[in-house]
Amino acid sequence: MDVIGEGRAEPVVVERAAGVGGELVLRRAGADYEIISNGTFLMDTRNGESERLLVRAAVDAALAQDEDGGGAGGGGARVLIGGLGVGFSLAEALAHPAVGHVTVVEREPAVVGWHAGPLRPWSRGGLDDPRVTLVRADLLDVLERPAGGVFDAVCLDIDNGPHWTVTPGNARLYGPVGLDLLAALLSARGVLAVWSAGAAPGFGDLLVSRFARVEELPVPVPRGEPDMVYLARRP
Numbered sequence: 001m002d003v004i005g006e007g008r009a010e011p012v013v014v015e016r017a018a019g020v021g022g023e024l025v026l027r028r029a030g031a032d033y034e035i036i037s038n039g040t041f042l043m044d045t046r047n048g049e050s051e052r053l054l055v056r057a058a059v060d061a062a063l064a065q066d067e068d069g070g071g072a073g074g075g076g077a078r079v080l081i082g083g084l085g086v087g088f089s090l091a092e093a094l095a096h097p098a099v100g101h102v103t104v105v106e107r108e109p110a111v112v113g114w115h116a117g118p119l120r121p122w123s124r125g126g127l128d129d130p131r132v133t134l135v136r137a138d139l140l141d142v143l144e145r146p147a148g149g150v151f152d153a154v155c156l157d158i159d160n161g162p163h164w165t166v167t168p169g170n171a172r173l174y175g176p177v178g179l180d181l182l183a184a185l186l187s188a189r190g191v192l193a194v195w196s197a198g199a200a201p202g203f204g205d206l207l208v209s210r211f212a213r214v215e216e217l218p219v220p221v222p223r224g225e226p227d228m229v230y231l232a233r234r235p
């Protein structure tokens with residue numbers, strides 16, 4: 001019996017794993033799953049609206065920059081997703097008709113493994129899609145040693161936001177050095193998208209100081225402050 005008050009199911013631990021960035025816990029609550037990372041509630045499978053918007057808005061904005069609206073180099077838009085999580089963003093990218101290739105950077109082997117099992121319905125088996133390259137690495141390391149490619153949409157959701165990182169090292173991503181490395185990954189029409197649980201004071205200004213056009217897209221959630229998606233065009 002795992003149903004408790006207000007129709008919410010009491011979470012049951014499915015698996016604990018020693019992660020690269022601290023302990024990872026996968027919990028099941030009724031039909032849904034939750035990920036706890038390094039003691040921080042990271043996300044669950046209940047909604048996903050803002051995680052999907054993160055990708056859709058970035059790809060659409062990149063296409064809007066492109067006069068002919070066609071894909072990059074004729075092969076479709078190239079997307080980088082930082083953080084696999086439960087896979088909402090990956091599934092959204094693969095469902096977008098203009099997307100030709102998706103690179104997913106995820107540092108936690110346990111998270112990747114869960115997509116062969118309980119989380120597979122949320123990524124819709126996306127890791128097996130031939131258009132997907134999985135890079136099992138720390139995103140910060142990938143940024144510091146870029147492989148040479150550029151992306152039309154760089155979609156980042158590795159934390160609860162610029163001011164609420166799951167591990168201290170991730171904070172570098174949202175500062176001037178991290179943003180400059182991200183800008184260097186963008187194609188001529190490229191767009192950076194950053195997810196945040198709520199507005200991140202000062203972050204929008206930092207984007208404005210480095211990128212061409214910045215938008216803040218609030219996404220209402222059932223309880224609390226709206227999630228926020230920051231969009232920034234290549235400088």
Ligand SMILES: C[S@@+](CC[C@H](N)C(=O)[O-])C[C@H]1O[C@@H](n2cnc3c(N)ncnc32)[C@H](O)[C@@H]1O
Nearest residue numbers: 051083085086087088089106107138139157158
């Ligand atoms: C909030 S979840 C991503 C949610 C995702 N947008 C979705 O739709 O499900 C964050 C993910 O980023 C991963 N992550 C955290 N820090 C990372 C880092 N430095 N490099 C790569 N992945 C990281 C976590 O393991 C987790 O899978």
